Amino acid sequence: MDKVGLVLVGHGSKLPYNKENLEKLADILQKKSRFKTVKVSFLVRDRPKIPEAIESIAKQGIKKIVLIPTFIAHGVHTEQEIPEILGLKREESILKAQGVEIIYGEPLGADERIAEIIEEKALRALGQEGNEANRIGSLTTSNKMFNTSISIVRQILSDTLEKVPKTHATIVERVVHATANPELAKLLFISEKAVEAGVNAIKSGSNVIVDVKMVKAGIDETRLKEFGGRILTYIDDERAIELARHESITRAAAAMRLAVNEGADGSIIIIGNSPTAAFELANLVKQGLTKPALIIATPVGFIGAANSKDAVSNLSIPFIIVKGPRGGSAVAVAIFNALLSIAEGGNGTLEL
Incomplete structure (x- = not known):
């Protein structure tokens, strides 16, 4: 427009x-x-x-x-x-x-996204009324544990991490930390300029579209909102449910089609669970109906997961995938949170 x-x-x-x-x-x-x-x-x-x-x-x-x-x-x-x-x-x-x-146009109305903001403000207010010293102490302990875990991951993957760019290393570390599975470091594939595309999209306030609520739950939306972006998911949208019923496709595929219809150009699309969502997105990109800034695809399973990620890797869009049947929502979240940390100027560890 x-x-x-x-x-x-x-x-x-x-x-x-x-x-x-x-x-x-x-x-x-x-x-x-x-x-x-x-x-x-x-x-x-x-x-x-x-x-x-x-x-x-x-x-x-x-x-x-x-x-x-x-x-x-x-x-x-x-x-x-x-x-x-x-x-x-x-x-x-x-x-x-x-x-x-x-x-x-219409006024804002009783929108679920506004309700989420109100809820966030209320919870933040409740936190401020509590014991601030205890809260900070709890965060410090949590950060120490995270940083210790990352140090262990770096020791285990020292040879691998030396061979990849620093920004790629941050993503690899987060994925292995989230899964306690060093083998995933060998399966993670980051296309050329994928990290740059993802970080730039975050910094420009682009929205993040996810296939399932589990992925949304793992992302700190408060940090994302600092850049102006929001997390969107259409899996429970009545329009997606009706489209799935009418077209005899999965809800995940219908949700991805709806997301593209709503406008997904320049967004980051994360598919952590559903192979059919990845297949649908790949087809929509091939048809020229959408051009996201970055696709993160980590569907898991023995039926369609590997092929769906191959379909994403054949696109001209920057992508980050886990090859083969392994993956899952936790992996997708770890990848995005690493990008978010890089956008914030971090190096993969947390401030104490």
């Missing part, structure tokens, strides 16, 4: 925080490159106002502009004030004026 502009509509406040946060959201969306340009606008107090934001985008030659009110629900602002500013009738959703198409 390189010819579409996006305007976020906020209320406005005499304090600076509302505008600052809305501008941060706009920056995150701009980095995702889904829209040509992203602007903020306000109803009261703050500038620019809605007409000013629209005019600013229109001057760039953009002929289609989407406005999203950043409110939880419909109310006077969304039902009356904003439509009046846009010159919309209540029953209309699109206005064409001066050759520019204005599309007025």
Whole structure:
């Protein structure tokens, strides 16, 4: 959508925080490159106002502009004030004026992703009310144990690690640490520029699409959100369930198809469990329907797993796989967490 502009509509406040946060959201969306340009606008107090934001985008030659009110629900602002500013009738959703198409979207609504943010904030607040010294002490002990384990892994794999780039070594260490299986070091295949592609995608705020909730559970989404990215999974989406039933395909394959339809270009796609998801993704890439930044594929099993990873390795997309039938969600999580650590500037160990 390189010819579409996006305007976020906020209320406005005499304090600076509302505008600052809305501008941060706009920056995150701009980095995702889904829209040509992203602007903020306000109803009261703050500038620019809605007409000013629209005019600013229109001057760039953009002929289609989407406005999203950043409110939880419909109310006077969304039902009356904003439509009046846009010159919309209540029953209309699109206005064409001066050759520019204005599309007025819905407020945020009761979205599960917002509920997750609220839950995270609440849990964080509860943690702050507890004994901070004990919490820090617990983290320090955990980090010491992790670093000790990594040191042991490095001793076991010293010959192997000397032969690979440092960033690759971080991934190998994490995988062996997560599985206690040094043999996986020989089966891990990292394509050229895969680490660079993954780290750049994380830093640019790209989303991470996973095949199953087990993979999502293993990733620290709070750290990922620091870069502006989110973890998405469609395995339990009603649309995927219906698609699987209608097309007689697995839910994992249907979920991957849905993810691509929703927009997976530039994302990191992690398949830790399902061979059919890997096969489906490979077919979608071959058809030119999606171009993720990186594919991590580690399905496990004796039926289809090895072949599905071979299918991924034959793509022109950067990839990280585990050859053969071995793998699993824990391996996929370890690979991604290593990339996340590299993006944060780490070397595979944790600060004490």
